[in-house]
Amino acid sequence: MTGKVITITSGKGGVGKTTTVANLAVALAADGKKVVCIDGDIGLRNLDVVMGLENRIVYDIVDIVEGRCKTRQAMIRDKRLPELFLIPAAQTRDKNAVSPSDMVRLCDELRPDVDWILIDSPAGIERGFRNAIAAADKVLIVTNPEMSAVRDADRVVGLLEAEEKNAPSLIVNRLNPSMVKRGDMLSVDDVYDLLRIDVIGIVPEDENVIVASNKGVPLTIEARSKAGLAFRNIARRLNGEQVPFLELESQGLWERLARLAGRK
Amino acid sequence: MSDSSLVQIKGLRDGLLVTLGDAAWMIAQEALINRIEQQPSFFQGARLALDVGNQVLKSAELSALRDSLSEKGITLWAILSNSPTTESTAQILGLATRIHKARPAEAPVAKSVDHDAALWIDRTLRSGVRIEHPGHVVVVGDVNPGAEVIAGGSVIIWGRLRGVVHAGAQGNREATVCALDMSPTQLRIAGEIAVAPARQGPPKPEVVHLKNGRLQAEPWNPG
Known part of the structure; x- marks a missing residue:
């Protein structure tokens, strides 16, 4: 196995990076793949809570980097999926406790034993962001159909281009089709128009996401919600499958999404 | 050594x-x-x-x-x-390329920018990028909101201008700005500043220059 490192980032906070990581990880692991998630948000960790693994943390990523434990010891196995692991962030340290080359070393160590390594980036474009993208083979940028989130995503795309990373892909999260229809929300086309990067997923707004993250059970595991399905489709696209975008509501939107997919 | x-x-x-x-x-x-x-x-x-x-x-x-x-x-x-x-x-990469103290090697501001080579940029400038050049600047690509182009001479954008452009930054009032879609966040020529009115209808190529101390946009007409 040669694991692929996927970093999920956004620039802006609160757009759904952690939710995306948790759900993609569950979707990939449910498909029989071995997946390790790394929480890159040292000092403000969340991924453990969303995955419902908070109470099992003994060692964290800083312990690995500083040699207090073996990598394996800090990998927490998921409650439901035996092939899903989490390396939590340290809560009592800051981003400077880990360097970009530490992340590269850690991922290189994990790569032979796993299929996917998903890194949850912190918001912002400083040290934590640079740690998160250092080892990435592929970067997914999460944005919301909202001007400020799209502007920040644009900044991140620019930084990735400057670092000569592979072209990132875009996830438009929390799309509300009826608001788009009324013209009160940016459409996927509007977002694409500015960013001009490949769209790998469109996730509709869904109350179940909040319920699920409070329960610590990623949506993708159980509920038959549209958001869960959208995340599963993104996972399939990461595996190289051609999956059409969800029909979110009106035909008009569907046609536009189909056009968008064809444009790639 | x-x-x-x-x-x-x-x-x-x-x-x-x-x-x-x-x-x-x-x-x-x-x-x-x-x-x-x-x-x-x-x-x-x-x-x-x-x-x-x-x-x-x-x-x-x-x-x-x-x-x-x-x-x-x-x-x-x-x-x-x-x-x-x-x-x-x-x-x-977001690093500065000037420090406050001018470098001795740096030529003083050229009177006429015509002799300066233009800086050629053939990609889209995204948010956070700042391009500074004493001469003319040509961008083949878009200038996105949050990106800035500061030129001593004129600026040509072969794409959509939605960020900030400052032409004639050292005081050259003859400098112009051209773009295929002129929707800047803000436009400056020499010491004058303007905000573009919201565009009506489809984008069209425009040229902006200083006329009587004000920035004026004119549609570009072939021939």
């Missing part, structure tokens, strides 16, 4: 200025790292401006250096270079 002659260090008001001598980049870089490792406490927490002379550097090289410096607790904030390629690489 010994490390000490390759790496010259000077204190500045707001940090250190390190000048690297002419040698292969690998050697110069290694000399710098060696020098830092000899006096780690001196460099700890320093803000570093690096004069790389004539080196032509790719962004991978600059970002690798920035990362290895940051691991030693040093912030690289500026790259000074004689090479326009290196300068634009540094700008893309």
Whole structure:
């Protein structure tokens, strides 16, 4: 196995990076793949809570980097999926406790034993962001159909281009089709128009996401919600499958999404 | 050549200025790292401006250096270079390319920008990128909101202009700005500032220049 490192980032906070990581990880692991998630948000960790693994943390990523434990010891196995692991962030340290080359070393160590390594980036474009993208083979940028989130995503795309990373892909999260229809929300086309990067997923707004993250059970595991399905489709696209975008509501939107997919 | 002659260090008001001598980049870089490792406490927490002379550097090289410096607790904030390629690489990485004290090598502001070579940029400028050039600037691509182009001369955008452009930044009132879709956040020519009115209808190529002290846009008409 040669694991692929996927970093999920956004620039802006609160757009759904952690939710995306948790759900993609569950979707990939449910498909029989071995997946390790790394929480890159040292000092403000969340991924453990969303995955419902908070109470099992003994060692964290800083312990690995500083040699207090073996990598394996800090990998927490998921409650439901035996092939899903989490390396939590340290809560009592800051981003400077880990360097970009530490992340590269850690991922290189994990790569032979796993299929996917998903890194949850912190918001912002400083040290934590640079740690998160250092080892990435592929970067997914999460944005919301909202001007400020799209502007920040644009900044991140620019930084990735400057670092000569592979072209990132875009996830438009929390799309509300009826608001788009009324013209009160940016459409996927509007977002694409500015960013001009490949769209790998469109996730509709869904109350179940909040319920699920409070329960610590990623949506993708159980509920038959549209958001869960959208995340599963993104996972399939990461595996190289051609999956059409969800029909979110009106035909008009569907046609536009189909056009968008064809444009790639 | 010994490390000490390759790496010259000077204190500045707001940090250190390190000048690297002419040698292969690998050697110069290694000399710098060696020098830092000899006096780690001196460099700890320093803000570093690096004069790389004539080196032509790719962004991978600059970002690798920035990362290895940051691991030693040093912030690289500026790259000074004689090479326009290196300068634009540094700008893309978000590093400054000027420090307050003007470099002696830098020519004073040219009276006529006509003789300056234009800077050619053939990609989209995204948010956070700032391009500064004493002459003309040509961008083949879009200028997105949050990106800035500051030119001593005129600016041509073969794409959509949605960010900020300042033409004639050193006072040249003859400078113009052209774009295929003129929807800037803000436009400046010499000392005058304007905000574009919301565009009606489909985009059309426009030219903006100064007329009676005000910025005026005119549609571009072939022939």
